[in-house]
Amino acid sequence: MSDAEVAIIGGGPAGTAAAIALARAGRRVLLLERDAAPREVVCGEFLGPDAAAALARLGFDLPALGAVPLRRLRLAAGRRETLLDLPFPAWGLPRRVLDGALRMAARAAGARLCSGATVRGAVPEGAGWRARLAAGQVAAPRLVLATGKHALRGHPRASAPAGWLGLKLHLRVPDAGPEVVLLPFPGGYAGLLPLPGGGANLCAALHGAAESAARDAAALLARVSEGSALAARLLRDACPAWRRPLAIGAVPYGFRHRPTASLPGLFRIGDQASVIPSFAGDGVAMALLSGLAVAEALGAGQESASFHAAWRRFSAGPMRWAGAGAWLLRHAPGGFVAAGAIRPAARLIARRTRMVPPAATTA
Numbered sequence: 446m447s448d449a450e451v452a453i454i455g456g457g458p459a460g461t462a463a464a465i466a467l468a469r470a471g472r473r474v475l476l477l478e479r480d481a482a483p484r485e486v487v488c489g490e491f492l493g494p495d496a497a498a499a500l501a502r503l504g505f506d507l508p509a510l511g512a513v514p515l516r517r518l519r520l521a522a523g524r525r526e527t528l529l530d531l532p533f534p535a536w537g538l539p540r541r542v543l544d545g546a547l548r549m550a551a552r553a554a555g556a557r558l559c560s561g562a563t564v565r566g567a568v569p570e571g572a573g574w575r576a577r578l579a580a581g582q583v584a585a586p587r588l589v590l591a592t593g594k595h596a597l598r599g600h601p602r603a604s605a606p607a608g609w610l611g612l613k614l615h616l617r618v619p620d621a622g623p624e625v626v627l628l629p630f631p632g633g634y635a636g637l638l639p640l641p642g643g644g645a646n647l648c649a650a651l652h653g654a655a656e657s658a659a660r661d662a663a664a665l666l667a668r669v670s671e672g673s674a675l676a677a678r679l680l681r682d683a684c685p686a687w688r689r690p691l692a693i694g695a696v697p698y699g700f701r702h703r704p705t706a707s708l709p710g711l712f713r714i715g716d717q718a719s720v721i722p723s724f725a726g727d728g729v730a731m732a733l734l735s736g737l738a739v740a741e742a743l744g745a746g747q748e749s750a751s752f753h754a755a756w757r758r759f760s761a762g763p764m765r766w767a768g769a770g771a772w773l774l775r776h777a778p779g780g781f782v783a784a785g786a787i788r789p790a791a792r793l794i795a796r797r798t799r800m801v802p803p804a805a806t807t808a
Contacts, residue, residue, distance in 0.1 A: 449475035449557065451743060452576060452585035454564050456480070457540075458729050459715025460591030461547035462736025465503050468554035470744055475583060476551055477576070481561040483545035486593070487611040487693045489636045489648040490540060491515070491625060491726035494533045495801040499733035503550065510546055511641045512536035517624035518795075520785040521675035522778035527786040528624075532795050535625070535726075537638040537646065543729070566598045567711075574710055587710050589739060590717045591732075594693050602702065602717065608695030609633070610651045611723070614662055615686040618679070621645040626679065627724060629778035630672025634724055637679065644686065650696070650723050652775065659692045672778070698722040699768050701760060704753035712749045714739050719760045722771035725798040727763060734800050759800075766797040 451467055453460045456478030464476045492500075497507055508514075515535040519528045552558045567576040567588055574588035590597055594611070610633075621639035628635045633651035640646055649658075649669060657664040662685035670677040700720045702713050714735035721727050735756060742752040774781045785791045 449473045449583070449585045451475070451587045451589060452477065452574070452583055453589040453591055454567070454576065454597060455591030455593060455715070456548050456558065456560070457486070457544060457591060457593050457715060457732060458547060459593075459732035459736040460589065461544070461551045462499065462503060462733045463589055463591065463714060463740050464551040464556040465547070465554045466737055466740030467743065468551065468556040470740065472743070474556040475585065476556050476558045477562040477564055477578070477583070478548070478558065478560050479563045483541045483548065485539060485541045485613070485615070485691060487613040487648065487691050488540045488728065489638070489723055489726055490537050490646050491636070491638060492536045492538055492729055493726060493799055494535070495727065495799045496730035496733055497534065497536065498801060499730060499737060502737065503547075505546065505550070507536045507538065510538060510542060512538040513623070513639045513641050515623055515625050515638060517622070518785075518791070519624050519626045519675070520782045521626070521673035522629050522782045524674050525779055525782045526673070526675050527782055529785065529788060529791055532792040533799075537625070537640065539640060539646070542641075564597065567600065569708065569710070587712065587743060589712045589714060591715050591736065592717060594696055594716045594720070596717075600711070602697060602700055604703065605697035605700045608697050610659060611693045611696045612649045612651065612659060612665055612690040614647045614665055614690040615640065616645045616647055617643070617684040617686060618645045619682055625726070626675070628669055628672055628676040629774050629781065630669050630676065634774055634778075635669045635676075636724065636726070645683075648723065650698070658690070660689055662687060662689055665690050696720065698771060699764065701757050701764060702753055704750040704757065706750045709748055709750070712739050712742070712752055718753065718756055719764060721764055721798070722767045724771055724774055725763070725767040727767070727798055727800055730800050731760065763798050763800055766794060770794055770798070
């Protein structure tokens with residue numbers, strides 16, 4: 446059992462941001478993370494100005510963490526290609542590094558971090574919640590679900606759309622410049638960005654059958670290379686760092702949790718609250734900002750239904766813009782690249798998919 450005021454399930458960016466903010470505010474926080482140590486997870490590793498602003502509020506400096514600055518965006522489909530400057534500062538940073546730094550900060554702030562703790566389920570009990578672990582159980586008045594794309598047993602994401610397959614593969618490549626590359630291909634799209642110390646991260650989202658791409662690194666590279674001459678050129682001499690990609694299924698892009706008063710005291714953040722299409726590169730920002738938002742809501746005594754309604758409103762604009770862009774990217778990739786060649790249109794989409802307007806994050 447636990448004397449924590451808030452139990453948080455999940456030690457990714459959302460859960461750790463909430464734990465840090467709550468612990469610094471003097472709340473007794475228990476952070477439960479199933480992995481014994483930080484590891485790579487399926488993620489594009491793109492950090493825009495809203496993610497940087499959230500990390501700055503938590504006391505982090507991206508260059509000090511070793512993040513790679515990104516200055517340009519390259520788009521390609523078929524023989525068509527366009528290159529443009531990013532309209533805001535951005536960085537690339539492996540999730541293993543980011544998650545490790547955030548968990549250390551949560552512990553330093555005073556949160557109890559229990560690594561290697563697998564939560565089997567959670568049920569309301571009295572005025573709070575009881576979570577069942579592989580060994581034992583914990584109880585707290587407030588429970589925060591920050592389990593990322595994995596649902597907690599007994600608490601699925603209701604009305605989530607049909608899922609995509611997410612894949613991630615680190616590569617050794619001859620030259621990865623300071624740019625993020627967006628590469629649509631039949632059945633999906635991929636993003637490529639540089640890693641600290643060399644190499645690149647390839648993260649792909651596939652819709653429909655893609656078993657071979659999930660099982661074999663070479664098959665994934667071949668699949669992405671089908672989409673454009675640029676992809677074929679960039680990946681021709683790439684050497685996978687892993688034998689097979691990391692994979693996660695049933696990713697419900699476009700999902701936004703609908704508030705309900707039936708489960709008071711249960712708060713959803715990160716991908717449990719909203720899942721933005723990955724091409725927008727704002728998933729980590731949404732996770733961090735939702736963690737900070739739930740800490741403020743709990744500090745103010747706000748109930749979960751009210752918090753979820755507020756977050757749904759806050760995320761509505763970026764989610765709609767990202768959804769429209771994802772539709773165009775899937776159904777008319779050439780048109781997406783052509784739109785990207787129009788600088789004002791590209792800047793508008795890039796800014797409207799941010800959770801916080803870049804002007805507010807860089808002022």
